[in-house]
Amino acid sequence: MGSAEAVLFEDKRLRREMTSGNMAFAEAMRQINPDVVAAYPITPSTEIPMKFAEFVANGLVDTEYITVESEHSAITACVGASVSGARVMTASSANGVALMHEIFPIAAAFRAPIVFGLVNRSLGAPVNINCDHSDSMPERDSGWIQIYCEDAQEVYDTALLSIRLAEHKDVLTPIFVCQDGFITSHCYEPVEFLSDEAVKEFVGLREAVYPLLDVDNPVSYGSFVTSEYYFEIKRNQIEGMNNAIRVDGEISGDLARLTGREYPPLDCYRTDDADYVAVIMSSATGVVKDVADELRARGIKAGCIRVRMFRPFPSKEISAALSGKKGVAVLDRSASPGGVSPLAAEVKSALYMSCRDGFVPVFEFIYGLGGRDLFPDDVKAVFEKLRAGNCGCGASYIGLRDKMGGGD
Amino acid sequence: MVNVNSGMIEVRWHGRGGQGAKSASAILAEVMFEGGRHVQAFPEYGAERQGAPIRAYNRVSNKPIRRRCGVQNPNVVVVVDPTLASSANPTEGCGDDAVYLVNTPENTADVRTKLGLPDSATVMAVDATRITLEELGQNRPNAPLLGALSRIFSDVSVDDFVDHFSKKMKSLSAKTLEANKRAIMRGRDEAVEV
Numbered sequence: 001m002g003s004a005e006a007v008l009f010e011d012k013r014l015r016r017e018m019t020s021g022n023m024a025f026a027e028a029m030r031q032i033n034p035d036v037v038a039a040y041p042i043t044p045s046t047e048i049p050m051k052f053a054e055f056v057a058n059g060l061v062d063t064e065y066i067t068v069e070s071e072h073s074a075i076t077a078c079v080g081a082s083v084s085g086a087r088v089m090t091a092s093s094a095n096g097v098a099l100m101h102e103i104f105p106i107a108a109a110f111r112a113p114i115v116f117g118l119v120n121r122s123l124g125a126p127v128n129i130n131c132d133h134s135d136s137m138p139e140r141d142s143g144w145i146q147i148y149c150e151d152a153q154e155v156y157d158t159a160l161l162s163i164r165l166a167e168h169k170d171v172l173t174p175i176f177v178c179q180d181g182f183i184t185s186h187c188y189e190p191v192e193f194l195s196d197e198a199v200k201e202f203v204g205l206r207e208a209v210y211p212l213l214d215v216d217n218p219v220s221y222g223s224f225v226t227s228e229y230y231f232e233i234k235r236n237q238i239e240g241m242n243n244a245i246r247v248d249g250e251i252s253g254d255l256a257r258l259t260g261r262e263y264p265p266l267d268c269y270r271t272d273d274a275d276y277v278a279v280i281m282s283s284a285t286g287v288v289k290d291v292a293d294e295l296r297a298r299g300i301k302a303g304c305i306r307v308r309m310f311r312p313f314p315s316k317e318i319s320a321a322l323s324g325k326k327g328v329a330v331l332d333r334s335a336s337p338g339g340v341s342p343l344a345a346e347v348k349s350a351l352y353m354s355c356r357d358g359f360v361p362v363f364e365f366i367y368g369l370g371g372r373d374l375f376p377d378d379v380k381a382v383f384e385k386l387r388a389g390n391c392g393c394g395a396s397y398i399g400l401r402d403k404m405g406g407g408d
Numbered sequence: 409m410v411n412v413n414s415g416m417i418e419v420r421w422h423g424r425g426g427q428g429a430k431s432a433s434a435i436l437a438e439v440m441f442e443g444g445r446h447v448q449a450f451p452e453y454g455a456e457r458q459g460a461p462i463r464a465y466n467r468v469s470n471k472p473i474r475r476r477c478g479v480q481n482p483n484v485v486v487v488v489d490p491t492l493a494s495s496a497n498p499t500e501g502c503g504d505d506a507v508y509l510v511n512t513p514e515n516t517a518d519v520r521t522k523l524g525l526p527d528s529a530t531v532m533a534v535d536a537t538r539i540t541l542e543e544l545g546q547n548r549p550n551a552p553l554l555g556a557l558s559r560i561f562s563d564v565s566v567d568d569f570v571d572h573f574s575k576k577m578k579s580l581s582a583k584t585l586e587a588n589k590r591a592i593m594r595g596r597d598e599a600v601e602v
Contacts, residue, residue: 018438018447044453130453151476183476188434188449190441286474371453373477 013195014259021152021184024191025091025117025177026051028159030061031199034115035086035206038066038077040096043129044181045119048091071096075103075114082112082174083221085211087163091117093181095124097135101142107174108143109237110221113166113206114174115159116144120282120333121181122370130371131181133281133334137342143237145175145244146311148281150267153191155179157261160194161251163203168251170243172209180283182371198258244312265309266317270296274303276386277322279347280331281307284367284374288331291379302383307343315350322347323354327361327386331398333368341366341395363391367398374398409530410483410507411562412445412468418479419466422496423488426458432488432550433464436557439572440468443564448473461489461496468561484560487511488549490537493522504528507560509599511536511549516602532556534599543591544584551588552595559596566596 019027026048029037037056039049056065064081068074071092082088092100097118107114123134136146147162149155155177162175179185194202210219225233245265256262269289271277278288285306295302305321307314322328328351332341340348344364351360365382367374378398385391410417419436423429430451437449451464465479480501487493487510498508507530510519516533525531534556536549544551551573558566570589577585 018434018441182453183450186450186453187476188437189447189473283476287477290475375477375480376475 013198014192015195016190016192018188019152019191020047020186020188021149021155021179022047022119022186023051024152024156025159025179026055027193028156028199029089030055031194031196032087032089032160032163032203033061033200034063034089036064036066036078036081036088037090038068038074038081038088039090040068040071040074040092042071042093042096044121044185045091045093045096045117047185048117048119071099072103075100075107078114079103079107079110079112082107082114083110083211084213085206085208087167087206088112088114089116090114091119093119094121094135097139098123101139104139104142104144104174106222109233111172111209111237111240112174113172115162115166116174116176117155117159118176118178119181119185120178128370129181131183131283131333132369132371133178133332133342134369136176136178137334137336139176140311140342143173143241144311145171145173145241145309146178147175147309148178148307149184150283150285150306150308151184152179152187152189153261154263155184156191156193157255157259157263160199160202161248161255161263164251165244165248167206168247169209171240171247173237173240173244178282183283192259194258202255202258241312245309245314248309263308265307265314266321267306267308268321269304269306271303271305271321273301275301275326276329276383277303277305277325277327278329278331278379278382279305279307279318279322279343281310281333281343284331284333287374287376288379291376291383294376295380295383300383300387310343310346313346313350315346315353318347319350319354322351322360323357325360327363327389329363329365329382329386329391331365331367331374331382335366335369335395340364344395361389361391364395365398366395372399409560409562412440412470413563416467416469416471416473417484417561418482419468419484419486420479420482420498421464421466421486421488422492422498423462423464424492425456425460425462427488428548428550429462429486429488430464432486432553433466435550435554435569435572436466437468438576439564439568440466440561442572443568445469446471446473448476452478461492463496482506484509486553486557488553493519499523499525502529506530508532509534509553509556509560511553513538516600520602530601532560532599532601534595536595539594539598540591543587543594551591552598555592555595555597556599559599559601566592
C-alpha cells in the first residue's frame, strides 16, 4: 500500500464494498452526477440504467434522465445533450449497440465527449446473451476511444478517468468503457470506491467548447459540408483520437495518486525476458497470467500482455514489448470473417514497423465466442503450440467441439 | 475440512433457479470478504428458468484472485436441492479429497454411496429443507447450509454468518430474523459428517 493510499484510508475517503461490474459503473455514474443520461436497457447491461433510474427516483442525482423508445433514440438524445454542453453518460450491449451504429460516427465527429458503459455481449444470430467482443469491434472505426477493463475495480476507475479523458480539450472524443458481459458485469467481488467528494473534485465540471446553448456565440451542428472541408474536419478528429494515449497517461497518473492503481494502455506481465507471449483483452487475462506463472515455474519463459486501450491502439508500445520474442499468440474474442481478427490485425500491423529488427511470428487464436469459457488448460495448449511453432497460418479456434480447432 | 490459509478455495453450488443458490454464494463471499479475504461469487448464466438446474461458484483466497473462468475442480461442493445429488453430476472435476455438503433427508453414508465417493472425500448431510420448513414455514434451504459451511471453512465461525445476516437483514421483523438465526444454528448443529 502506497503512503498516499494509507492517508486516504485514515481520511475515510475510500470504502471497500462487495459489488459487480455493472453496479460499479452505476455507482461511478451516481458520483459523477452527469447532466443527462438517456438509455434503453438490454442484457447484460440492464442493471446500469436500472440502478441509475433508482438514483434519479431517490433524488441522489440531479441528472435529466431520458427514457426513450430505442437504443437509436438513446444515443441520439445523448449526442444532442452533449453538444449542448452537458456531461452525458449511457450504457448498452450487443444488438443495442448495433442499433446505435449510425449515430456513433456522428457523436465522434461532433466531438461529443459521451462516456458509454459497453457491456460486451455477442451479436445475434443465434441469440446469445453471453460475452464476446463482436458488439464493440464493429465500432472500432467509428471514432470512439475503446478501453477494455479486466474487472469491476477497473470498470469503476475507468468510468471516472474517462470523463476527464473524453472532455479534455486535446481529445474531445467519446469513450466506450468495455467490460465482459456477465463475467465482469455480474461477478460479485470487492471494489474500492472513492468518496463522493473525492470523485467530484477529480472529475470537476465540464468546460464545453462550442456548446450549442451558448447563445452569445451561436454555432451549428450537423451542417452539410462539401468536399472543400470534410477531409480537414476528419483529420482534426483523428488528431483528437491520437492524443488520447498521452492524455490518458496524465489523467491515469492523477487517479493513481488517489487510488494507488495504475492503468497503462498495455498491461505487460512478465514480458521483459519472455520468449513466448500471449496477447489478450478484458476478463480472460487473469487465467493467462496464472498459466504464465505456472509455466515459469517449469522453466518456460511465458508472459502476457493485456491490451487495455484498443482505440487508439498503442502500436509503438506493443511493438517495443514484443520485439525479439520467439512467438506471440493473439487471443481474439471476436472474429472478422474472411479477414484477420481485430486484435491480431493490430498486433501484426504494429510489429510490421519493427520487422527489420527481426521477424516475430504471430499466431491468431479465436476463443470465447458466445461466452465459451477459457480455461487454464486451453491457455497451456496455446503456449505449447507456440513453443512447437506449429500454429499454422490461419486462425486456430480454442475450445471448439470435435475437431474444428483448425490452424492450418 | 478447508482452510483459506492453505491456498485458494473454490466452491461449486448446485441449485435450482429461484431456490437461492446464487444468493447463498453471494452471502458466503460477503462473510469471507468481511473476514479480509479476496473473494468472487458468480453464477453460470444461461436461459434462467424457475426450477432449472443452475450452478454458482465462489473463489476465496488470501491473495488477489486473477482467474475469472468457471470453477472446474472445486474443493467444496454444495448441493442445495436434494434431487440434484443424482442428476447434476456434483462430483464432476472434483479431487478425491473434495468436501460435499448435501441438503438431504438421507444419512451421510447413503449420500456417499449414491455419489460413489471415495473414503478420502468428506461428506456432510443436513436436512436443510426440513429445518427451514419448521423454522420459517418455507423451503429456503440457504440458512442451514450456510450454518453447516461454518464447520467446513475452519477459519470462519457460525457467528460470522449470524452477525452478517442480522446486519444485512435489519429490515426483517424480529420474529423472522430470529427464525433465520435459529435455522443457521440448526444447520451447523444438525449437519452430520461421517
